[in-house]
Amino acid sequence: MRVAIVAGEASGDMLGAALIRALKARWPALEFEGIAGPKMEAEGARSLYPMEKLAVRGYVEVLKSLKDILAIRRGLARRLLARKPDLFIGIDAPDFNIGGAWIRGLEPRLRASGIPVVHYVSPSIWAWRPERIRTIGRAVDRMLVMFPFEEPIYREAGIGVDYVGHPLADAMPMVPDRAEARAQLRLPRSAVPVALLPGSRVSELELHADLVIETARRLAAARPELRFFVPLATRETRELFERRLYEREARELPITVLFGHARLALQAAEVALVASGTATLEAALARCPMVVTYRVKPLTHWLVKRKAILPYFSLPNVLSGEFIVPELLQADATPGNLAQAMGNWLDNRVAREALRRRFDEIHRRLAAGHDERVVRALMPYLSGCEASAQSQDAGVRAAVRG
Numbered sequence: 520m521r522v523a524i525v526a527g528e529a530s531g532d533m534l535g536a537a538l539i540r541a542l543k544a545r546w547p548a549l550e551f552e553g554i555a556g557p558k559m560e561a562e563g564a565r566s567l568y569p570m571e572k573l574a575v576r577g578y579v580e581v582l583k584s585l586k587d588i589l590a591i592r593r594g595l596a597r598r599l600l601a602r603k604p605d606l607f608i609g610i611d612a613p614d615f616n617i618g619g620a621w622i623r624g625l626e627p628r629l630r631a632s633g634i635p636v637v638h639y640v641s642p643s644i645w646a647w648r649p650e651r652i653r654t655i656g657r658a659v660d661r662m663l664v665m666f667p668f669e670e671p672i673y674r675e676a677g678i679g680v681d682y683v684g685h686p687l688a689d690a691m692p693m694v695p696d697r698a699e700a701r702a703q704l705r706l707p708r709s710a711v712p713v714a715l716l717p718g719s720r721v722s723e724l725e726l727h728a729d730l731v732i733e734t735a736r737r738l739a740a741a742r743p744e745l746r747f748f749v750p751l752a753t754r755e756t757r758e759l760f761e762r763r764l765y766e767r768e769a770r771e772l773p774i775t776v777l778f779g780h781a782r783l784a785l786q787a788a789e790v791a792l793v794a795s796g797t798a799t800l801e802a803a804l805a806r807c808p809m810v811v812t813y814r815v816k817p818l819t820h821w822l823v824k825r826k827a828i829l830p831y832f833s834l835p836n837v838l839s840g841e842f843i844v845p846e847l848l849q850a851d852a853t854p855g856n857l858a859q860a861m862g863n864w865l866d867n868r869v870a871r872e873a874l875r876r877r878f879d880e881i882h883r884r885l886a887a888g889h890d891e892r893v894v895r896a897l898m899p900y901l902s903g904c905e906a907s908a909q910s911q912d913a914g915v916r917a918a919v920r921g
Contacts, residue, residue, distance in 0.1 A: 520546070520548070520549055520550070520605040520606070520901060520903055521549075521550045521551075521552070521604040521605055522542075522549055522550065522551050522552075522604055522605065522606045522607070522608060523551075523552060523553045523599050523604035523606070523607045523608070523629075523634075524538075524539070524551050524552070524553040524554075524555065524559070524564060524607070524608045524609075524610065525553045525554045525595070525607075525608075525609050525610065525612060525615065525616055525625065526554060526555060526556060526559060526570060526610040526611065526612065527554070527570065527573035527610075527611060527612030527615055527616075528556075528570070528573065528611070528612070528719055528720060529556065529719035529720075529752040529753070530611070530719065530796060530797035530798075531556070531570075531610045531611040531612060531640070532555065532556025532557065532558045532559050532570060533558055533687075533797075534610055534611070534639065534640060534686060534797075535555060535556070535558070535559040535564070535610045535639075536558035536559045536561065536562045537686035537690070537889070537890075538608070538610070538639060538686075538893060539551055539559060539562040539563065539564055540562050540890075541686075541889065541890035541893045541894060542893065542894065542897065542901075543562065543563065544890065545894045546901060549901070550563075550565075551563060551564040551565065552564065552565040552566075552567060552604075553565075553566070553567060553595065553599075554566055554567065554568050554569075554570050554573065554591075554595065555570060556570040567595065567598065568591045568594070568595065571721075571753065571755065572587055572588060572591055573588060573591070573612055573615055588615065592615060592624075592625055595625065596625055596628055596629070599629060599634070600628075600629070600632055603632065603633070603634055604634060605635075605900070605901070605903065606634070606635050606636075606637065606897070606900045606901065607625075607626065607629050607630075607634050607635070607636045607637070608637050608638075608639055609625070609626050609636070609637075609638045609639065609659075610639045610640060611639070611640040613638075613642040613651070616638065616658075617638065617642065617651075617654060617655055617658045617659070618654060618658065619651070619654060624654075624658060626638065626658040626659055627654075627657055627658040630657075630658060630659070630660065635660050635900050636658065636659045636660050636661075637659065637660060637661045637662075637663060637896075637897065637900065638655070638658070638659045638661075638662050638663070639663045640663070640664075640665060641662060641664045641665070641666075641669045641672075641673075642655070644672065645668065645669065645672060645828065645829070645837075649828065652672070652673075652676050652678070655678060656676060656677065656678050659678070659679075660679060661678075661679040661680065661681065661896070661900075662678055662679065662680045662681075663680075663681050663683050663893065663896055664680060664681070664682050664683070665682075665683065665684060665685045665885070666682075666685075666838065666885070667682055667884065669682070670682040681892065681895075681896035682887070682892070683887070683889055683892040683893050683896060684885055684886065684887025684888060684889040684892060685800070685885045685886075685887075685889065686889045686890075687797075687800060687801060687804055687885075688804060688882055688885035688886040688887070688889070689886050689887075689888065689889045689890070691782065691801075691804040691805065691882070693879070693882060693883075693886075695786040695805055695806055696786070697786055697787060700783050700784075700786035700787035701787045703783055703787075704748065704775075704783065704784070704787050706746060706787065709744060710744060710745075710746045711742070711744045711745050711746065711789050711865070712745075712746050712747075712748060712784070712787045712788045712789060713735075713738070713745050713746065713747050713748070713788055713789065713790055713791065713792070713861070714747075714748050714749075714750070714781075714784040714785050714787075714788035714790075714791035714792070714793075714802075714807065715731050715734075715735060715747055715748065715749045715774075715791070715792050716749075716750065716781060716784075716785075716791060716792065716793045716794055716798045716802070717730075717731045717749070717751075717760070717792075717794055718756075718794040718796070718798075719751075719752045719753070719756065719796070719798070720756070721753075721755050721756055721759060723794055724751075724756050724759045724760060724763075725759070726814040726815070727794055727812070727813075727814060728759060728760050728763040729763055729767060730812070730814065730852060730853075730854065730857070731749070731792060732763060732764060732767050732769050732772070732774075733767070733854035734792060734854045734857040734858050734861070735747050735769075735772055735774060736767075736769060736772060736854070737854050737855065737858040738858050738861060738862065739772055739773060741858075741862070742862070742865070745773065746773045746775070747772065747773060747774040747775070748774075748775050748777055748784040748787070748788070749774060749775070749776045749777065749784075750777040750778075750779060750780050750781035750783075750784045751776060751777070751778065751779075752779060752781075757776055757778060760776060761776060781798065781801060782801060782805060785801060785802050785805035785807040786805045786806075786807070788807050789807075789808070789864070789865060789871070790807070790808045790809065790810070790861050790864040790865055790871075791807045791808070791809040791810075792809070792810050792812060792857060792861060793809045793810070793811055793812070793833075794811075794812060794813055795811050795812070795813040795832050795833050795846070795848075797834070799811055799833040799834050799835055799844075800834040800835070800838075802835075803834070803835045803838075803878040803881055803882070804878070804881075804882050804885075806875040806878050806879070808844070808864045808870075808871045808874050808875070809835075809844050809864075810844065810845050810847060810857055810860040810861050810864070811832070811833040811835075811836075811844055811845065811846045811847070812846070812847050812848065812852045812857060813832070813846075813848050813849075813852070814848070814849060814852055815849075817849075830842075831846055832846060832848070833846055835877075835878070835881065838881050838884075838885075839877060839881065843874060843877050844874070845860045847860060
């Protein structure tokens with residue numbers, strides 16, 4: 520059986536890899552193709568277009584890439600309609616996959632042709648743009664959600680839904696080994712590690728790199744014991760950050776750029792500066808106190824703020840229902856403010872330990888047996904694969920008896 524699958528950024532690639540791994544453990548013969556990143560490709564997915572083309576966030580920011588994105592969506596739709604898959608799974612990337620009021624997404628077009636459509640990772644309708652649920656209802660046959668509070672939202676709207684938990688919560692240890700993480704990073708005993716996660720997209724690095732570098736400069740001037748680690752997911756983001764280090768004359772700072780290894784950096788760190796997104800959840804699961812930041816174009820910020828429902832944006836705060844980590848966004852995101860907020864965590868061990876206990880509560884709620892839940896949710900769509908596997912097993916048993 521063939522499954523078409525589309526992810527649009529590094530966090531979607533990570534989630535897609537976990538999904539593929541769970542499904543192939545149950546149905547090894549499944550084939551996956553669509554738009555995938557390196558982690559999904561490592562699990563056997565075939566990518567027809569580069570995922571990096573979709574990795575743009577924000578209304579204004581996407582305009583520069585809109586022509587290419589629309590061309591990719593048209594080309595992929597033609598290909599999938601010409602040779603229909605047995606199932607389509609859209610992983611996040613809601614504007615590309617689901618679409619909106621003005622632009623028809625990939626999923627409603629495929630669903631109208633008779634292809635079953637499942638969307639994995641709910642758009643943040645609980646945070647902003649709640650009207651999108653009507654568009655979602657027209658686009659998908661089933662929604663797989665990662666947070667418990669999302670399930671009743673879809674049930675009340677009459678949309679098929681399954682709560683599957685978060686694969687990161689199952690994959691990450693309940694008690695991170697900070698000593699081992701520090702050893703892997705070759706840190707001397709006197710050093711205090713700090714993780715800096717400026718984002719996974721080039722568009723995020725363009726807005727955050729200088730901010731992160733100047734924040735590190737201020738912290739290092741006041742606290743020479745600090746050592747900074749910057750995990751970056753792609754060659755493009757790594758090159759951009761290293762170029763900004765050179766341009767800001769900051770190469771003397773104790774900054775190590777890592778190729779990936781975000782989890783390692785977060786498990787080792789005393790505190791992290793994290794661009795809002797899935798990385799904030801990863802930091803919480805690593806029990807790493809954090810300061811959350813984010814910048815977008817002013818017009819994008821104005822449009823998002825008008826639609827916002829909650830007073831906070833980062834996942835730790837959303838999941839806790841209150842501000843447990845500081846969020847410094849837009850004009851508040853200055854090197855001075857960020858350095859002060861991070862210094863507050865570094866100076867208060869009692870507060871850090873209290874926050875880690877809150878993170879532990881989040882982790883235990885989200886560790887729900889993701890792989891088993893995903894297999895159970897998708898079994899109705901993959902029944903042909905199930906029947907084929909049973910037929911093969913019967914053939915093998917008959918051959919053995921013969």
